[in-house]
Every structure is written in structure tokens, then in C-alpha cells.
Amino acid sequence: MTGLINVVGGAVLDSLAEPGRLLVARRTAPPQFAGMWEFPGGKVESGETPEQALHRELLEELGVTVRLGAELPASSASGWPLNGRAAMRVWFAELADGAPRPLQDHDELRWIDIRNREEVLGLPWIPADFPIVEALLEALPIQLKPGLLH
Structure with a gap:
């Protein structure tokens, strides 16, 4: 046991096979993060696997069910460090059912074009x-459109 708070996040894509857009969520709290964007998700509760927690969190926060893809590799087995007390593991996912809505912790959701780094x-x-x-x-296996190579 590392003593870290285990957090999970969903990199929800429009398609796992041919990703083009990523769903991002804007926080409403705590005050230092209000108005900033993040991957939807949350804490793993006692007795849950990280994957179960991610399914639960996405249903609670966005009202959707998803199909999970691969985990985004982190430099540590505990995941991506969030602060001194918490680390997050992130999975690629695609919608299975439902239309995403900001139900908890967020005031806006947005699909962004992952081919546009800027x-x-x-x-x-x-x-x-x-x-x-x-x-x-x-x-991500992003296909560059002709003419975008310099």
C-alpha cells in the first residue's frame, strides 16, 4: 500500500478505433481549480477496482456508460502524480450509452479536436x-491530413 489516494480519469474519445475528438470537463470546485479543464473521473472507493470506479464516476458525473480501452501508461505503477497525496490512472474510453451532461463537479463539457495540438x-x-x-x-495514433507536414 502506497498510502496514496487512488484517482481514475477517463480520456473519453469519439472513437477508440479512429479518435478525432476528446471530451473534456470544466471544474466548478475547489476554488483554485474552478474554470479549469480536466479528465472526468474521481476517487476509487474501498472495494472497487480502478476500472469499476471509472465506470461509476463517469455515470455519476456525465450520465454515460463507456467502453474502456487501454490505460495511458504513467511513469509510476500508481499513476500520474496529482499532488503529494494522490495519483491518477487514466484510461482511454468511448461512449457506449448516453449523451454526456455536466451532472456533478463540472459546469461545461466540450469535445475538442485532438488533431489540433494548439x-x-x-x-x-x-x-x-x-x-x-x-x-x-x-x-494517440493521429492521422495527419495531407498538407499538414512541414
């Missing part, structure tokens, strides 16, 4: 999520 990285992300966003962009 749009993705230009959002005011929660600082701990920013390295995860960069790793996600590197991990």
Missing part, C-alpha cells in the same frame, strides 16, 4: 493534468 494544449488545464494531456497526444 487547441488542446491552449485550454487552461488543471496543472497536474497537463503532463497527462501531453502524453495522451503523443500516444
Whole structure:
């Protein structure tokens, strides 16, 4: 036991097979993170696997069920460090049922084009999520459109 709070996040894509857009959520609290963007998700509760927690959190926060894909590899087995007390594991996911709505902890959801790095990285992300966003962009098999190569 590491003593860390285990957190899970969903990198919800429009398609696991051919991803083009990522669903992001804007926080309403706590005050230092209000108005910043993040991956939806939350804490793993006692007796839950991380995957079960992610399914529960996405249903509670967004009103959706998802199909989970691969986990986004982190440098540590406990996941991506959020602060000195918590680490987050992130899974790729796609919608299985429901239309995403901001039900808890968020006031806005937005689909962003993952082929546009400037749009993705230009959002005011929660600082701990920013390295995860960069790793996600590197991990995705993004097809460049002709004419985008320099």
C-alpha cells in the first residue's frame, strides 16, 4: 500500500478505433481549480477496482456508460502524480450509452479536436493534468491530413 489516494480519469474519445475528438470537463470546485479543464473521473472507493470506479464516476458525473480501452501508461505503477497525496490512472474510453451532461463537479463539457495540438494544449488545464494531456497526444495514433507536414 502506497498510502496514496487512488484517482481514475477517463480520456473519453469519439472513437477508440479512429479518435478525432476528446471530451473534456470544466471544474466548478475547489476554488483554485474552478474554470479549469480536466479528465472526468474521481476517487476509487474501498472495494472497487480502478476500472469499476471509472465506470461509476463517469455515470455519476456525465450520465454515460463507456467502453474502456487501454490505460495511458504513467511513469509510476500508481499513476500520474496529482499532488503529494494522490495519483491518477487514466484510461482511454468511448461512449457506449448516453449523451454526456455536466451532472456533478463540472459546469461545461466540450469535445475538442485532438488533431489540433494548439487547441488542446491552449485550454487552461488543471496543472497536474497537463503532463497527462501531453502524453495522451503523443500516444494517440493521429492521422495527419495531407498538407499538414512541414
